[in-house]
Amino acid sequence: MGERGRRRLISVTIASDFRGTDGAWRRISTRVPRMRLIQLLAVSVPPIVVLAVALGLSGALPLAVVTTIVLGGLAGLTYRFLLARYRAWGYEEREDDLLVRRGCLIRRISVVPYGRMQFVDVTAGPFERSFGLATVRLHTAAAATDARIPGLDQTEATRLRDRLAALGEARAAGL
Numbered sequence: 001m002g003e004r005g006r007r008r009l010i011s012v013t014i015a016s017d018f019r020g021t022d023g024a025w026r027r028i029s030t031r032v033p034r035m036r037l038i039q040l041l042a043v044s045v046p047p048i049v050v051l052a053v054a055l056g057l058s059g060a061l062p063l064a065v066v067t068t069i070v071l072g073g074l075a076g077l078t079y080r081f082l083l084a085r086y087r088a089w090g091y092e093e094r095e096d097d098l099l100v101r102r103g104c105l106i107r108r109i110s111v112v113p114y115g116r117m118q119f120v121d122v123t124a125g126p127f128e129r130s131f132g133l134a135t136v137r138l139h140t141a142a143a144a145t146d147a148r149i150p151g152l153d154q155t156e157a158t159r160l161r162d163r164l165a166a167l168g169e170a171r172a173a174g175l
Contacts, residue, residue, distance in 0.1 A: 035151075088107070089149070120168070
């Protein structure tokens with residue numbers, strides 16, 4: 001096989017691996033975009049209002065209007081990026097490992113063999129809890145493991161934690 005044929009085979013393999021074995025990627029909760037929108041509004045609206053009022057009171061009304069429009073546009077672009085990040089997250093449970101994908105600009109896929117898992121953590125901060133969401137974090141012996149799945153429904157996070165813990169114990173039994 002020539003060099004060009006090998007390159008094509010490698011790119012096809014990588015592309016199919018990113019989609020998963022049978023395309024059975026599970027998505028994170030549909031409540032995540034609403035949660036991110038509320039977080040964005042809570043962080044961006046008060047400073048925009050304060051700046052617009054301050055500029056308006058100082059007599060620079062046109063500057064206040066332009067500043068409000070520009071900052072509102074930046075908030076809108078930020079929300080579009082957050083939506084793209086939401087769509088990029090996914091996971092797939094395979095026979096021997098768990099695939100976790102993420103990333104908009106730089107797409108990443110983590111493959112975590114069940115036998116390498118040391119423990120599975122489920123965390124939920126106050127904001128996540130108010131939306132009924134949780135994050136599943138996988139810990140392995142490798143220091144660089146960053147496999148986590150944010151934005152899962154709490155019941156799905158608990159189910160996934162229990163399943164991964166059971167699979168991890170079964171696969172690690174021979175070590």
